[in-house]
Amino acid sequence: MTTTLTFPVLLRLIDERSSAFRAAVASAPSLDVQVPTCPEWTLFDLAQHIGEGRRAWAATVAAGPAPAKSAAEGAPAAPREREALPAWLAESTEQLLDALREAGPDRGCWTWWGASQSPQTCGAVARHQLQQIAVHTYDAQVTVGAPEPLPDEVALDGVEEFLSTCVATTSAWPHKPTAFDFHATEGQSWCLTVDGDGARSTRISAPGTTPVAAADEGPNAAGVSVRGTASELVLFVYDRIPADSLQIEGDAGLFDLLRAWDPEE
Numbered sequence: 001m002t003t004t005l006t007f008p009v010l011l012r013l014i015d016e017r018s019s020a021f022r023a024a025v026a027s028a029p030s031l032d033v034q035v036p037t038c039p040e041w042t043l044f045d046l047a048q049h050i051g052e053g054r055r056a057w058a059a060t061v062a063a064g065p066a067p068a069k070s071a072a073e074g075a076p077a078a079p080r081e082r083e084a085l086p087a088w089l090a091e092s093t094e095q096l097l098d099a100l101r102e103a104g105p106d107r108g109c110w111t112w113w114g115a116s117q118s119p120q121t122c123g124a125v126a127r128h129q130l131q132q133i134a135v136h137t138y139d140a141q142v143t144v145g146a147p148e149p150l151p152d153e154v155a156l157d158g159v160e161e162f163l164s165t166c167v168a169t170t171s172a173w174p175h176k177p178t179a180f181d182f183h184a185t186e187g188q189s190w191c192l193t194v195d196g197d198g199a200r201s202t203r204i205s206a207p208g209t210t211p212v213a214a215a216d217e218g219p220n221a222a223g224v225s226v227r228g229t230a231s232e233l234v235l236f237v238y239d240r241i242p243a244d245s246l247q248i249e250g251d252a253g254l255f256d257l258l259r260a261w262d263p264e265e
Helices: 007-027 043-063 085-103 122-143 152-167 230-237 253-260
Strands: 038-042 178-184 189-195 198-204 222-228 247-250
Touching: 007 043, 007 085, 007 122, 007 152, 038 043, 043 085, 043 122, 085 122, 122 152, 122 230, 152 178, 152 189, 152 198, 152 230, 178 230, 178 253, 222 230, 222 253
Parallel strands: 178 222
Antiparallel strands: 178 189, 189 198, 222 247
């Protein structure tokens, strides 16, 4: 599935979310504070993950369709000094953005989501990288006690990006066929269908609008639907906020089955 955000907009938003991440880190009283939404990590661990991850993806983009060699060899380690860490993070982001600008959106790129609905292109990498930095910026903001919703344009693309990249697969769903409907209060909706052919995401009409997809009919009728702001939906699918933060209708236990499903097994 393709994003509604243009490639230049994706790059701009990656840069903006990266700046917000650095601002949250800079405002923390200590880099050793635990991240509530990633309890196995300190804030320094989260910053290290962000910086090293952006450098690794920069190398991957530059390598094209072939898997990249390790970007860690010879690269500067994340500095533990508070004064030096923001510059290291900014350089990490710029390496990624430079690689993406050089490659362009249509160039082939190795990705881990070969069986999904997302293409293996640099544009798809940029799209996923935006969601990664957006959710981790929320993590950093929660850590310093100042969580903010994801920006609307980021979150509205984020629901579909998650479903089509992180969930869609050709591996058979091991349970009774069903569907999950996601409704953003901003007026966009998506359906994830799971059955013997795998998992597929489609855009559907928002409630109260002219139907464009019969998601409520047939054997794959929605077993559960969830409604909230686009930001809440993204944070829910990434396990950042609990189910009771949203409006859920139907069999909420289906989400437990979806989270436990490992298509690789």
